[in-house]
Amino acid sequence: EADIYQTPRYLVIGTGKKITLECSQTMGHDKMYWYQQDPGMELHLIHYSYGVNSTEKGDLSSESTVSRIRTEHFPLTLESARPSHTSQYLCASSEDDTLVDSPLHFGNGTRLTVT
């Protein structure tokens, strides 16, 4: 079972709406990540954080923003959703950035559809 929780699991919204995808973990991990995944494609890192008040952009350019005010919480926000944002968003966390001693733990994902 997952110790990392994402809500909502599914979301269908109209263009132009502001949305926040929630991600929380109960493991006390400092490292947290957001990946974007389209069917049949790689998972692309869009944001990551190494701890409270730390946020960095990943490899894939994204119009979303993130915040890390608390260790356990790493929400992702889209100010104005567009159909091109339709995708699956996966949140993950780890205790160790080398992933040697602590693997990446994933949430169940949020499947977003923007109409």
Add this chain to the structure above:
Amino acid sequence: AQSVSQHNHHVILSEAASLELGCNYSYGGTVNLFWYVQYPGQHLQLLLKYFSGDPLVKGIKGFEAEFIKSKFSFNLRKPSVQWSDTAEYFCAVNLMDSSYKLIFGSGTRLLVRP
């Protein structure tokens, strides 16, 4: 740019058949290597990992993978698959430079027929 290639996007096997899923990466530096699995309706979870030592690593559920540095490969194998192995398998490479980025392949969807 660094990348991870998984050669087979879809694989269909009968139970008891042998499995080998290919994974190649493009990065000349030190790497840690992983295979993740996603069973239907579940989250991604770690299957096995390599970071040093014996290049043949064993994971859960009878899976193993071999790191061949000269070929930049980390293929996943299982001698005899079961219906319950039906899942999507992702190869991932952690670049052991200052960025510690984990780069994923596009995944292989495995269907095992009973």
